[in-house]
Amino acid sequence: MKRTRRKSRSRKSKKKSNIMEAKRPELLAMAKSFGIKGRHRMTRDELISALELHIKRAPDTEDPERPVRSAEGPALPVPPSPEIPKRQGYYDLPWSYGETELVLMPVDPYLIYAYWDFSPNDWKDIQDKRERVVLRIYDVTMIRFNGTNAHHFFDVPVTLESQNWYIHIWSAEKALLADMGWSLPDGSFHLISRSNVIHTPRAGVSAFDETRWLEVRHARRKSARQDLLRTLQLKRMTAPRDKDRDKRPSFWDPLIAEAGSITKDGEGGLSSRGIQIISKTNKRD
C-alpha cells in the first residue's frame, strides 16, 4: 500500500544542490568532514562525485563527521541537530560509549546486522597491531558453542570505523554468533569481542507436520500481579481425542498437491508459493 502513515512538512535537503554550486575550498572542507582520503589531489568535479557518493552512502546518522556504511539504499543527508538539554556533555548522543562490545541483530532470514564499539585500550591495540581485523560468523545451530565446534564459519572483512555492517546469509533458520578479532597469517584467531547469539527466522513452511494437541484452560484472575504461573493450565494430549482427526484432509493438502512438494528453504515448492502469497498481500509501508 502506497499510503504513508503521516503527513508533515517535508523539508527537502539542499545539501546536494549546494555541492554543485560550491567552490573548491568549500568542497574540500566538506570532503574533510566526510574523511575522504586523497581529497587534495582531486579536481572540483572529482570532489563533487566523491561527495555525492558519500552523501548517498551515509545513512541518517547524527554525526556527519563519521560516515557509516550501510547495505541499505540511499539515505537522506544528516538532519539538523535537535534541541537537547543544555548542559555540558549532553548536546548529542555519544559516538562511542568507551566499552568493547559486539551485537548481532537479525534483519530477515537472509540478512543480519552487526554493530560494535571499542574501549580506548582495545582501540589502541587495534591501531598498534596493524593486523587485519575481521568479523567471524559462526553457525551454531542446535549446539552449545565452545569456540571450536561450530558447524562452519566465515570471515567478513569490515571497516572498523563504520561501527556497523550488514551481512548476507545464504541459509535461513540458523543460530549465529560472531567474533571480532585478528585473523593472523599463521591461521590463528585472536579474539577481541564476542557477540550475542541470534536466531534468523524460518523462510518457508516447516517440513514437520506431526500434530500435538493442547488443551488450555484459562483461570480467571482479578489482577495481573496475582500468581502468574498458574494463569494458564496446560494439558498435553498424548493421543488426539478424535483418532480420525489426523487422517482427514488438511488445509495444506491442496496447496501441497499444487506445489508438488514441500521444500524447506524457499527454493520452489510450497515455500516459494507461500512467499508469493505473502508478498502479494498488502502490508504497511
Add this chain to the structure above:
Amino acid sequence: MPAGYLSLILHGHLPYVRHPEHSYFLEENWFYEALSDTYLPLLDVFEGLVRDEIPFRLTLSLSPTLISMMTDPLLQARYIRHLNRLIELSEKELDRTRHQPEFHNLARMYYDRFSRSRDRFENQYACNLLPAFGRLENEGVLEIITTAATHGFLPLLNVQPFAVRTQLLAGVDYFEQVMGHPPAGIWLPECGYYPGLDQIIKDAGIRYFFVETHGLTYAQPRPRYGIYAPAYCPSGVAAFGRDIESSKQVWSAEEGYPGDYYYREYYRDIGLDLDFDYIRPFIHPDGIRINTGIKYYRITGKTDYKEAYIPSTAHEKTAWHAGNFLFNRQKQVEFLAQTMDRPPLMVAPYDAELFGHWWFEGPGWINMLIRKMACDQDTVRLITPSDYLEEFPVNQEATPSASSWGNKGYNDVWLNGRNDWIYRHLHRAARRLEELVNRHPDAGGKTLRALNQAVRELLLAQSSDWPFMMKTGQASEYAVKRFKDHTLRLLRLTDEIKSGSIDEGWLKELEEKDNIFPHIDYRRFRL
C-alpha cells in the same frame, strides 16, 4: 453453530506527542485528527448498534500511549480549541461557498459534523473517550486489549530481555490501572514476534496475541488448519494468524474498497488548495500549509481531475462494499470447510485509523457490515479471540515463526540504513538502566523519582514509531529529535543517579514534560 467465524481486530495507536512547552505543535494534530476522524465516529457506530440491539463482538486494541493522550487534560483542552477553529473555518466556508451548491452542502456537512463532535466530546463524554469504550466493553460488544507500553518493536529490543519485559509489563499494568481489569490479549507492536516472546507474554498474564500470516503458516510443526485456527505456543499462549484475503480487500488503497472513485479524496484538502491569505489563520502559525480536515472532492479517478464529493452516493457504496465483503467471507468459509473439521476462523486486523481517517467512509462500512452480519445471514458470526478459546480450548501446539507485518514480513522496516544507528544507543541505555534498577532494590525520595522517570524516558525512546518515521522520511526530523531527547534524558538521569547528584529542578521539569505512566514503579521490572 455457524459455519465460520470472523474476528475483526482494530488496533488503535499513536505515539505519545504532547508538548506543553509550545502553544501550538503540529504533530499533536495527529491525535486531534484521530479523535475527530476515527474514535468519535467509531463510538457513534458502536453506540448506535447497541441502541438498536444489534448483537456483535469486536476486538479493539488501545495502545497505552493513545489512552494516555485520551485521558490527558492538556490535550483534551487543546482538542476543543482545535475543534473551535474548525467550526470557525467551516462557518467561513458556508459563506464562501454560498453560490456553489455542490460545495455549500459539503460545507454544511462539515459544520454540522464539527459542531456535533464538540458537543459530544464536551457534554456526552466529558472530554474523555476512554470511559465510553469501557462502557461498550461492559455491554459485552467490545473486547479491549492492550499493546506494549509505547509500541516498542520487541524483536529488536530482544538483545536485552529487560527491555522487552519492561515494555510488556508497563503496558499491561497501565491497562489494568485505567480499565480496572487485566487485558485478555495483546497486540504485539507491528505483529513483531520471535520464538520465546510467548513466555514473557504468559508471565505478564496474557492469553493470546496475533501474528502475521507467515508467522503461523511457517510455524513448527506445520499447523494443520493454517491460519484458520489459532495455535498454542509451548507456553500455552494462543497465537492467531492474520487472514490474507479479508485483509487485502480492506487494506489495499488500490484494489481494496477505500480506493473506490466515489469515496472521499484524502489528499485534496482546503488547507492545501485555498487562497493563502484566506486559509492562513487555520494552518500552521509559520504559514506552512497543512490538512485542515475539510475535503470537498471524491477520488474520481487516477488523474488530478477531481469532482465534488456526494455523501449519499458514498453511503450507498459502503452498503454495497459491506455486502461484498460478507459475501466473500461466506464463500471463503464454504471453501475452507472442505478441509477442516471445525468452523474456520478468519482473523482480520486493521489499524483503527484506517477507518475514518484514511478511509472517510470506513466507520460507515463497519456499521453496515455488522448490521448485515446480524440480520441477513447465519453463515459467519463475529467472535473475539477470548470467546473462540472458550469455545475451542483444544488447539494444535506449534511455535510461530519470527515475523512482523512490516514490508517484507520481518525486521527490515525498523532496521535499515536510515534508522539502524538508534539501536546501539537504545540497547546501551536499557543496559545502564537495568544495572541501576538492580543496584537499587528499594530506592526512596529523589532517587526513586529519578529511576521512575528514567523508565519513562526509556519507554518513550523505544517507540517503534521513531524508526518507522525515519524509514519513511515522513516527519523523520521530529522522530530523530524525539529519539535523541529521550535517550539523552535517560543517559543524563542514569549518570546523576550513579553519582548521587540529582538535579531536582530538571527532574521536575521532565516529570511534567514526559508525564506518561504516572504510577510507574521501577521495582516492578527487576528480574
